[in-house]
């Protein structure tokens with residue numbers, strides 16, 4: 001079974017995907033982490049445009065399940081770099097939408113993602129999974145929540161690591177990213193026509209998981225071999 005989960009930042013995609021992956025025995029692939037890894041490389045090595053494309057084309061992005069947390073690493077010229085923490089900084093968050101709007105980068109990452117999805121038993125989250133990466137996914141979900149709820153979730157997460165960060169800063173960054181992700185020309189953030197939309201505002205994690213499980217069960221009851 002392949003599950004595609006799309007939605008804006010802070011809508012709960014990664015939290016929900018990790019739980020469902022465990023419950024259903026699927027491999028979780030966080031495609032946002034792949035775009036974040038590209039943004040990190042761009043900032044760290046001052047690489048842009050074709051030079052960044054060249055680097056990413058020759059690198060491998062790997063996911064490793066490590067006791068509940070997912071570690072993200074990049075393999076480049078025989079060396080492996082653990083980027084798990086580095087891709088979550090406010091600097092990378094501020095840069096990532098610009099990198100994700102670059103057609104050349106999207107082309108490479110979409111190809112890598114389609115390849116990963118061909119393993120079949122995956123739950124993949126992002127912005128264009130149901131529309132572009134796995135348009136034939138058996139289950140498609142679009143998560144959403146009010147901008148205030150999403151900002152509060154992100155703020156609570158970030159506050160632990162960056163005590164000086166302000167709520168307004170987090171909300172501002174989230175809104176800017178929403179706008180770039182929705183307006184970009186290639187593979188914008190969009191609900192697939194056949195996706196089930198869930199507004200997670202005010203819902204607990206368990207309630208959202210149950211809602212998605214209903215869709216999975218419905219498909220199974222309808223005789224779909226998933």
Ligand code: DC
Pocket residue numbers: 009010031032033035036096097100101125126127128129177181
């Ligand atoms: O889910 P996230 O916040 O970690 O995603 C980081 C950025 O990557 C976000 O601004 C949108 C972009 N992204 C994308 O364009 N396509 C995807 N499939 C996943 C993420």
